[in-house]
Amino acid sequence: MENDTMVQKADNTVGLHAPELPEISGPWFNSNQLKIAELNSQNKIVLIDFWTYSCVNCLRTLPYLKKWHEKYSSMGLIIIGVHTPEFEFEKESKNVSSFIKKEGINYPVVMDNDYKIWHSFANRYWPRKYLIDTRGIIRLDHAGEGSYKETEAVIQKLLKEVTGESLPSVEEESHQHITQGAVCYPTTPEIYAGYLRGNSGNKDGFVQDQIHIYKSPANEDYEEGKIYLEGDWVSKNEYLVHHRNVEEPTDFIAILYQALEVNAVMKSASGRKTRVLIQRDGQPLNKSFAGADVLFDDSGLTYIDVEEPRLYSLIKEGEFGKHILKLSPLHEDFQLFAYTFGGCAE
Numbered sequence: 001m002e003n004d005t006m007v008q009k010a011d012n013t014v015g016l017h018a019p020e021l022p023e024i025s026g027p028w029f030n031s032n033q034l035k036i037a038e039l040n041s042q043n044k045i046v047l048i049d050f051w052t053y054s055c056v057n058c059l060r061t062l063p064y065l066k067k068w069h070e071k072y073s074s075m076g077l078i079i080i081g082v083h084t085p086e087f088e089f090e091k092e093s094k095n096v097s098s099f100i101k102k103e104g105i106n107y108p109v110v111m112d113n114d115y116k117i118w119h120s121f122a123n124r125y126w127p128r129k130y131l132i133d134t135r136g137i138i139r140l141d142h143a144g145e146g147s148y149k150e151t152e153a154v155i156q157k158l159l160k161e162v163t164g165e166s167l168p169s170v171e172e173e174s175h176q177h178i179t180q181g182a183v184c185y186p187t188t189p190e191i192y193a194g195y196l197r198g199n200s201g202n203k204d205g206f207v208q209d210q211i212h213i214y215k216s217p218a219n220e221d222y223e224e225g226k227i228y229l230e231g232d233w234v235s236k237n238e239y240l241v242h243h244r245n246v247e248e249p250t251d252f253i254a255i256l257y258q259a260l261e262v263n264a265v266m267k268s269a270s271g272r273k274t275r276v277l278i279q280r281d282g283q284p285l286n287k288s289f290a291g292a293d294v295l296f297d298d299s300g301l302t303y304i305d306v307e308e309p310r311l312y313s314l315i316k317e318g319e320f321g322k323h324i325l326k327l328s329p330l331h332e333d334f335q336l337f338a339y340t341f342g343g344c345a346e
Contacts, residue, residue, distance in 0.1 A: 013141045018048075018132045019120040021080075026111030027093055029100050034108060036136060039078055045158045046132040047079045050123050052086050053099040054265045054311045056340045057145050058127040062103060064148045068155060069107040071168065075159050081109035084118045086126070087238055087337055089267060089309040099310070133158050185320045187259040187343035188225050193336045194238040201226030206235035211243050219282075219324055222256040229253055239337045241269065242329040249277045249328030253336060258322040259315070261342030262291070267309030267335050274331040277303045278314060280323050289317030306334060318345055 020036055028034075039046050049065060051058035069079050085091045091113045100109055112118055121130065131140035131154055140154045152170045159167060192198045195206040201223055202214050214229035222228060231251025232243040242251060268274045278285060278294060284302040285294055291313030293304050304312055304327075314325070320343065327336070 013130070013138045016138050017136050018046075018130060018138050022116045022120055024110070024112060024114060024116050026113050029097060029109040030106060031108035034078070034080060036132060040132075040134050040136050043134050043162050044076050044078045045134065045155065045162070047077060047155070048082060048121070048130040048132065049079060050082045050084055050118065050121075050126060050128045052083055052090050052126055053096060054087065054090060054309070055126045056263050056311055056342070059311065060145050061127050062105070064151075065107070066105065068152065072155060072159060073107070075165065075167070076162055077155060077159065079107040081105065081107060082112050082117050083109055084112040084115060084126070087265065095309060098308075131155065131158065134162055183345055185260065185343040187341040188257040190341070191225055191227060191255060191257075191339040192238075193227060193240040193338060195235045196237045198235070198240075199226045201228045208235055210234065216252070216254060222254070222324060224256045224258065224322070227253060227255060239335045241332075242334040243332055245331050247330075249330065252326045252328040254324060254326045255339060256322065256324050257339070257341060258320070259341035259343050260317055260320050260345055262315035262325060263311050263313055263340045264327070265311050265337040265340075266306045267337075268307050268333040269335055270333045271307065272333065273305045273307045274329060274333040275303050276306055276334055277301060277328040277330070279326045279328070280315065282324070285315070289315060291316045311340070320345070
């Protein structure tokens with residue numbers, strides 16, 4: 001995923017005329033098909049948000065988008081979420097629809113499965129926001145997270161140009177991941193699974209599209225940012241799939257990383273829950289640094305029940321460090337697509 005938490009501006013388009021939304025086959029949620037020119041003719045300010053539902057950086061922006069919709073939609077702001085998928089499962093409308101309902105997203109969202117809107121804006125980032133005035137001119141172009149207060153100030157400026165109305169004060173930036181005064185550490189870059197973009201640390205590399213019995217090197221030989229496999233796996237183009245059912249956690253996928261927060265995009269091929277044991281530095285996780293999706297059993301083991309395709313929270317702690325994370329699936333349904341990392345704390 002070509003994006004970065006701290007990216008501020010890239011290929012800046014401020015001052016240019018926004019392209020019109022092309023005709024696409026993907027469904028619209030919470031709205032009929034919209035056109036920027038028609039919205040402009042109604043004196044609407046348009047905020048285009050490129051996102052995808054398994055992108056952790058996109059998910060961190062959602063509270064702000066929902067708040068802006070709540071505050072400003074009646075005054076003339078129209079937010080259009082352009083859901084451009086990174087993985088194949090994100091092209092399924094039922095997955096996107098379920099996420100929209102679960103998260104309470106009430107502004108319009110369109111599925112851009114063929115990347116037509118993405119390419120019309122010459123975009124390269126998730127998330128990315130374009131704020132367009134009533135003349136169709138791009139007045140703000142922001143890639144990545146952050147600058148929420150600045151973005152809201154531009155929203156208010158454009159609405160005042162149209163209505164002349166007084167508006168509520170811009171709220172101070174306050175967020176569970178990045179807050180004012182936060183310290184941000186350099187983390188391991190996103191790690192992809194699968195042979196197209198993945199980086200294997202095993203001697204044989206990724207063996208494409210066939211069952212292979214992998215042998216992981218010793219922990220002390222691990223390199224940061226590479227994937228290490230043990231046991232029966234199949235490497236597909238964009239994910240790794242565990243190939244057998246086991247009673248003991250003998251097979252695993254391991255990474256060496258440095259971060260405060262670790263997430264993984266995972267799914268069950270069958271749609272049934274598949275159990276995956278999780279360890280950090282050879283030990284079960286402690287509740288003080290376990291992610292929101294980690295579960296604990298009476299024997300002291302820690303695990304994740306992977307089911308629907310989405311981003312799962314694995315690690316979330318307050319002390320930055322370098323660690324080895326191992327996931328040991330017990331079933332053949334387990335698929336892993338990518339790891340993402342966070343490094344900001346108050």
